[in-house]
Amino acid sequence: MSVIQYINAFNKYLDDFVSGVIELFPEDKDFRLAKSSLIMLKTFDERYPVAFFKIYIKEYEKYIEEQNADFFLKKDYSDEVKVLNGEQQKEVFNIITKLKNYWAQLDKVNQTKIWKFLQGLLKLSQKVPYDQSLKLPDPTQFR
Numbered sequence: 001m002s003v004i005q006y007i008n009a010f011n012k013y014l015d016d017f018v019s020g021v022i023e024l025f026p027e028d029k030d031f032r033l034a035k036s037s038l039i040m041l042k043t044f045d046e047r048y049p050v051a052f053f054k055i056y057i058k059e060y061e062k063y064i065e066e067q068n069a070d071f072f073l074k075k076d077y078s079d080e081v082k083v084l085n086g087e088q089q090k091e092v093f094n095i096i097t098k099l100k101n102y103w104a105q106l107d108k109v110n111q112t113k114i115w116k117f118l119q120g121l122l123k124l125s126q127k128v129p130y131d132q133s134l135k136l137p138d139p140t141q142f143r
C-alpha cells in the first residue's frame with residue numbers, strides 16, 4: 001500500500017471508531033462535536049488526523065498494546081491538552097474525562113472493541129512517516 005492509502009485507511013478507521021463511540025453514547029453531544037471537528041480537520045489536510053495521532057499517542061503505545069486501562073484512567077491529561085487553544089483545550093479535556101467516566105459503564109466486549117480500534121489506529125499510523133512540512137506543535141515543549 002502507498003502512504004496515501006494508509007492515510008485514507010487510518011482516516012476511515014478513525015471515522016468508524018468515533019461513529020462507534022457515538023453509537024455507544026448517542027445522548028452525548030460532545031462525541032458528535034468531535035466527529036464534526038475530525039471532518040473539519042481532514043478538510044484542512046487529510047494528513048492531519050494521523051499526524052496528530054502520531055504526535056500525541058507515541059508515548060502511550062506501550063499502554064495501548066498492553067490494553068492497560070488503569071494507566072489511562074489514572075492519568076491526568078492536563079499537560080497534553082495545553083498545546084491546544086482555549087476552546088479546543090476545553091473540548092478535548094472534556095471528551096477525555098467523559099471517556100474515562102464511561103469506561104466503567106462499558107462491558108468487556110465494548111472495552112475490547114475500543115482497545116482493538118486503538119491498536120488498529122496505532123498500527124496504521126506506524127505505516128505513515130511523519131511529515132515535518134505540516135509544522136504541527138511539538139507536544140514535548142509543554143511538559
